[in-house]
Amino acid sequence: MPSTLPILSINHVARNTKHLEEARAFYRDVLGFREIPRPNFNFAGAWLYNYGVQIHLIVDDAMPDAQGPISTRAEHLALQVNDLETAERILNERGIPFKKNYVPERNVTQLFFHDPDGHHIEIGNYPPTQEA
Numbered sequence: 001m002p003s004t005l006p007i008l009s010i011n012h013v014a015r016n017t018k019h020l021e022e023a024r025a026f027y028r029d030v031l032g033f034r035e036i037p038r039p040n041f042n043f044a045g046a047w048l049y050n051y052g053v054q055i056h057l058i059v060d061d062a063m064p065d066a067q068g069p070i071s072t073r074a075e076h077l078a079l080q081v082n083d084l085e086t087a088e089r090i091l092n093e094r095g096i097p098f099k100k101n102y103v104p105e106r107n108v109t110q111l112f113f114h115d116p117d118g119h120h121i122e123i124g125n126y127p128p129t130q131e132a
Contacts, residue, residue: 012054013077015119016063022116023057030094066118070099076120084109084125112122
C-alpha cells in the first residue's frame, strides 16, 4: 500500500469573494481573525490569521451572488467555540441569520450561517475526537 503524504496540519482555507471589504470585516470583526501581510499578487485579496489557521480571501468578481438557504450539508468551515450561548447572542445582535442543529449521538449543538459571499460557516462546542 502506498504511503500517505506527511501532512502536519491545515495551513489555510481559501475563500473567493465578490465583496472584499465586507468579507474582511466579517472574518475580522465577527470571527476574530486578524489581517496579516499578504504578498503583492496581481489580484486583490486579503490574508487573515487566528486559531492556528489562515483565511485567504481572493477577489473573484465573476462568482455568483450568494443565494439559497442555510444548509447543514453544504461545504463549510467549522470552528470550535466554548460558549455557544454567547456566540448565539452575538450572531443575533449582529443580525446574522443562523440555523441551529443538534447531533444527539455526539451531544453537539451547531450553529450554521453564511459569510457575506454565501459561504457556510459552522460553529459548535465539539467533544474531543477519539481515534478508532
